[in-house]
Amino acid sequence: MGPIIKVEHLKKVFQSSAGETAAVDDVNFSIEKGDIFGIIGLSGAGKSTLVRCLNLLERPSSGKVFIGDKNLPDLSEAELRKTRQKIGMIFQHFNLLMQRTVLDNVCFPMEIAGMKKKEARKRALEFLKTVGLEEKARSYPAQLSGGQKQRVAIARVLASDPEILLCDEATSALDPQTTKSILALLKKINQDFGITIVVITHEMSVIQEICSHVAVLDHGKLAESGSVEALFHAPKTEAARRLILNAGSQIKQMHGKRLVRITFSGQSSFEPVIGNVVLLYKTPLNILYADTKNINGKAEGEMILQLPEDRLTADKMVEYFRQEKLGVEELEDVG
Amino acid sequence: MWDNEMITMLVDGTVDTLYMTLMSTLFGYILGLPMGILLAVTDKEGIRPNAFLYKILDFIANLVRSIPFLILLILVIPITKAIVGKSYGPSATVVPLVIAAAPFIARMVESSLKEVDRGVIEAAMSMGANTTSIIWKVLLAEARTSLLVGVTIAIGTILGYSAMAGVVGGGGLGDIAIRYGYYRYQTDVMLVTIVILVLLVQLLQGLGMMLSKRLDKRRA
Numbered sequence: 281m282g283p284i285i286k287v288e289h290l291k292k293v294f295q296s297s298a299g300e301t302a303a304v305d306d307v308n309f310s311i312e313k314g315d316i317f318g319i320i321g322l323s324g325a326g327k328s329t330l331v332r333c334l335n336l337l338e339r340p341s342s343g344k345v346f347i348g349d350k351n352l353p354d355l356s357e358a359e360l361r362k363t364r365q366k367i368g369m370i371f372q373h374f375n376l377l378m379q380r381t382v383l384d385n386v387c388f389p390m391e392i393a394g395m396k397k398k399e400a401r402k403r404a405l406e407f408l409k410t411v412g413l414e415e416k417a418r419s420y421p422a423q424l425s426g427g428q429k430q431r432v433a434i435a436r437v438l439a440s441d442p443e444i445l446l447c448d449e450a451t452s453a454l455d456p457q458t459t460k461s462i463l464a465l466l467k468k469i470n471q472d473f474g475i476t477i478v479v480i481t482h483e484m485s486v487i488q489e490i491c492s493h494v495a496v497l498d499h500g501k502l503a504e505s506g507s508v509e510a511l512f513h514a515p516k517t518e519a520a521r522r523l524i525l526n527a528g529s530q531i532k533q534m535h536g537k538r539l540v541r542i543t544f545s546g547q548s549s550f551e552p553v554i555g556n557v558v559l560l561y562k563t564p565l566n567i568l569y570a571d572t573k574n575i576n577g578k579a580e581g582e583m584i585l586q587l588p589e590d591r592l593t594a595d596k597m598v599e600y601f602r603q604e605k606l607g608v609e610e611l612e613d614v615g
Numbered sequence: 616m617w618d619n620e621m622i623t624m625l626v627d628g629t630v631d632t633l634y635m636t637l638m639s640t641l642f643g644y645i646l647g648l649p650m651g652i653l654l655a656v657t658d659k660e661g662i663r664p665n666a667f668l669y670k671i672l673d674f675i676a677n678l679v680r681s682i683p684f685l686i687l688l689i690l691v692i693p694i695t696k697a698i699v700g701k702s703y704g705p706s707a708t709v710v711p712l713v714i715a716a717a718p719f720i721a722r723m724v725e726s727s728l729k730e731v732d733r734g735v736i737e738a739a740m741s742m743g744a745n746t747t748s749i750i751w752k753v754l755l756a757e758a759r760t761s762l763l764v765g766v767t768i769a770i771g772t773i774l775g776y777s778a779m780a781g782v783v784g785g786g787g788l789g790d791i792a793i794r795y796g797y798y799r800y801q802t803d804v805m806l807v808t809i810v811i812l813v814l815l816v817q818l819l820q821g822l823g824m825m826l827s828k829r830l831d832k833r834r835a
Contacts, residue, residue, distance in 0.1 A: 337740060361743040364741060364743035375732070380756070392743060
């Protein structure tokens with residue numbers, strides 16, 4: 281079976297008084313069924329435009345958007361509406377109907393699809409149970425917290441029994457604790473319902489928390505894509521590097537001396553690498569930043585080191601790290 | 616002055632005023648609501664942009680609103696005669712009132728619907744909702760508070776206009792005020808009609824606001 285989403289030469293140009301700007305510029309990627317696919321980029325990189333092209337809320341200027349074997353821009357309006365019912369979407373600002381109860385919000389997509397009210401309500405309650413909000417069924421959105429609103433939005437998406445879920449900065453308006461719980465819920469939905477999820481975010485931590493694959497968007501262009509581990513250990517492009525280092529923001533202030541970022545995975549975490557290197561070359565080095573992250577259930581470590589000023593020793597140390605199969609990157613150009 | 620005849624006249628005048636106001640509001644919305652929906656939907660930021668249709672409706676709305684009501688009242692007499700059969704009395708006044716109110720109502724409906732959060736409309740689109748569903752279930756439902764405030768304003772405005780119809784024998788409290796207060800110098804009768812008009816406006820305004828507040832679920 282082919283990929284569930286396939287984007288070919290996608291381009292979206294906006295006209296403004298200042299001329300044309302390409303928000304999305306010749307982007308290609310494909311997403312396999314059951315993946316949690318992250319699209320990361322700084323604000324203004326074109327992520328939101330890109331994800332809105334996936335359900336044609338934004339009509340591409342050119343290029344193809346395949347959902348299964350259907351190219352969305354080719355569909356008639358009626359066919360497009362039918363296909364959209366299989367592509368759920370959640371938003372940064374939740375976009376719930378404020379004048380409807382929580383239960384009726386979840387009923388909404390089923391109403392649109394023409395389901396009987398009684399049946400819809402019964403199913404809606406089930407989905408509210410799934411997201412842990414059945415006791416709020418009679419409340420109105422204004423009475424809920426941000427995290428609860430997003431849960432209602434997720435229940436509403438589930439109600440249309442989608443194959444794909446698009447998340448447009450779905451956790452950006454939430455605090456870290458709530459973000460974690462929403463991401464956990466998304467992961468659960470991915471596993472229990474087999475829904476393919478596309479996550480748009482500017483936060484590396486969100487990608488690391490739930491995504492299996494990631495694409496880096498930079499000024500409308502796809503800088504690189506691949507597995508989240510590969511991006512974490514060996515980012516190939518400047519754009520990716522910037523996003524990863526943003527995760528530890530204090531690094532910005534560390535430039536000057538020769539800095540390297542080393543990454544550990546799995547078994548290499550058990551070797552006392554730093555101790556070994558100091559003993560071996562009899563020169564101290566400075567640990568500026570260290571962190572362990574959980575990426576898809578595996579512990580992945582990263583460390584920013586300041587190497588000795590003696591160039592020869594520093595080179596040997598880098599060589600040693602490489603032999604130990606650590607990810608090594610020189611950070612001199614970070615500013 | 617407080618003989619039975621006077622009281623009967625004032626009661627009849629109040630009933631006539633209410634009749635004109637409520638009938639005109641009703642028919643004003645029958646014409647103005649679809650027009651307002653069309654204006655909101657066909658606007659370039661709307662869910663079905665259509666520059667041509669929008670321009671036409673926009674022009675009609677501005678055209679009618681730029682004619683002073685007193686002049687409109689006289690201008691449409693032939694239409695009034697064709698519809699009601701005569702050009703005076705409360706029923707006849709309803710015709711110019713509707714013609715004047717409909718575009719004004721359409722504008723208020725348009726602006727109420729444009730207040731609906733763009734994100735919520737997009738969410739409905741992303742679920743595959745068609746234009747009709749979005750109009751009924753999203754635009755009108757989400758804007759209901761603002762729409763009801765609009766109804767309240769429309770009733771108040773139409774009530775004021777209906778008093779003006781007294782000049783051409785339109786009936787109602789305005790008619791009484793002009794006949795007794797202006798032509799016969801009976802200031803006391805005029806003052807009583809004014810008090811009744813003020814009370815009516817206050818009552819309807821209060822009722823409308825209470826209803827719209829009760830129906831608003833946006834506050835926790």
